[in-house]
Amino acid sequence: MTRTRHFVLAAGGTGGHMVPAAALAEELTRRGHRVALVSDARGVRFPGLFEGVQTHVIPAGRFAGGPVGWAKAAREMWQGRAMAAELYRTFKPAAVVGFGGYPAFPALSAAFAAGIRTAVHEQNAVLGRVNRLVAGKVDAIATSYQETERVKPRLRDKVHLIGNPVRDSVLALRAKPYPLLDEEGIFRVLVTGGSQGASILSQVVPDGLAMLPVAFRRRLQVTHQARIEDIDAAREKYASLDIAADLATYLPDLPEHLGWAHLVIARAGASTIAELTAAGRPAILVPLPSATDDHQTANAREITRAGGARTIPQSAFTPSELAKQMQKLGLDPEALQNAAARARACGTPEAASDLADLVESLDAPRIALPVGSGKPREVFA
Known part of the structure; x- marks a missing residue:
């Protein structure tokens, strides 16, 4: 029978951090x-996530704005650390797991001080700023890509390739099979x-679709998530x-749209790739250059590389391209189906389960065993 334990998840308030944290929850x-x-x-108000989970807002300043901004950020970080320490005193977590973003830093800092086991999960193919700051102190680093940049060689022994957890609905x-597509049928684009x-995307996609052959263009059915300041112009253009x-500014039923999409045009955020x-959907990706x-x-x-997507740098992302x-x-329906299969082959469907296994293992009994020099080391029983 599973022993009930308490776990704290700490994440910044963007979808890239919140979605995998919710999947683990x-x-x-x-x-x-x-x-x-x-x-x-932002994080505790994220729609559709963490229903029924107790949530806590802590201050976590961004280190920007010169000396005055740095001093304010340091003060907020210290306040956040104190609030996290009080939570741990009453909630008594077996482990604290950080998912990146500034709120994760004071939460993990308080865990270090309290002697609580810790882990971080990195969603991107480059170790993020906060995760880099704490990587040397945490007990485990979970990564989403075989090649994860900015991980110091001395930390490789604590790295676990997990993948990026996604929601159950995704x-x-x-x-489910890739949506049926023939040369005359509706072509759905997300x-x-x-x-x-x-x-x-709002500036380029409508004009790019307008350059397609008339017969192809008439088959299109587009669902487009746009920024609020762009949506009216994009709607008029279509x-x-x-x-x-x-068009919508937010797609709460994104999994449903993804399910029937033949092609996705998107940024290359970690959650999008996951x-x-x-799901196994081919894509045209336009990475955010300022990331x-x-x-x-x-x-x-x-x-x-696997053939599941085509990447266009934003500088080259023109209607004609x-x-x-x-x-x-x-x-070429066959080419699309092949790309879908290649995208699917890159998936890590067991990521949430594997991450939960790793997090549970942090609380496993530890035994000190002698090694070479006679100094003890900790291993999981």
Whole structure:
């Protein structure tokens, strides 16, 4: 019988951090454990995630704005650390797991001081800033890619290749076949820029689709997630081109749209890549050039090498380039199905379960065994 334990998950308030944390929370809850979330104000209000999970907002300043900004951030981090320490005093977690983002830092710092076991999960193909700061002190580092940059060689022994957990509703798509497509049927396109949207997609995609052959263009059915400041112009553009399109600033039923999409045009955020590979959907990816350490380009590397996606740098993302790539894929149903299979092969459907196993193992009994020099080391029993 599973022994009930308490776990704290700490994550910044963006979809890239929150979605895998929510997937782990679901898995740990299924196993009979209790979970608490530590995040910022955005994270605890993230729609559709962490229902029934106790949540805690802690301050976590960003180190920006010169000396004054740094002093304010340090003060907020210290306050957040104290609040996390008080939570641990009453909740008594077996382990604290960080998913990146500034709120994870004070939460993990408090865990170090309290002697609580810790782990971090890195969603991107480049170890993030906060995870780099704490990597030397945590007990385990879970990664999502075989090649994860910015991991120091001395830390390799604590690295575990896990993958990036996705929601159950997305994982369920893995058991469903790629949507039937013939040369005359409706061609469904999903356009998404992640939780924040992407202006470049609203600017380029409608004009790119307009350059497709008329017969192909008439088959299109587009669902487009756009930023609030871009949505009206994009809607008018689609209407003027007579392209069937539904637009929204947020897609709460994204798994449903992903399920029937023949092609996805998207940024290359970690959650997007994880969902594409879980469901097995081909994509045209446009990495965000301003992403820290250019991590979105790194994220896209594996699925692109495998043949499940085509990556276009934003500097080269023009209507004509998009139209060219669309025709290469869209006019050949067999090529699309092949790309879908290759994307699926990159998926890690056991990621949530494997991450839960790792987190549970942090609380396993530890035995000190002598090694070579006679100094003890800790191993899991």
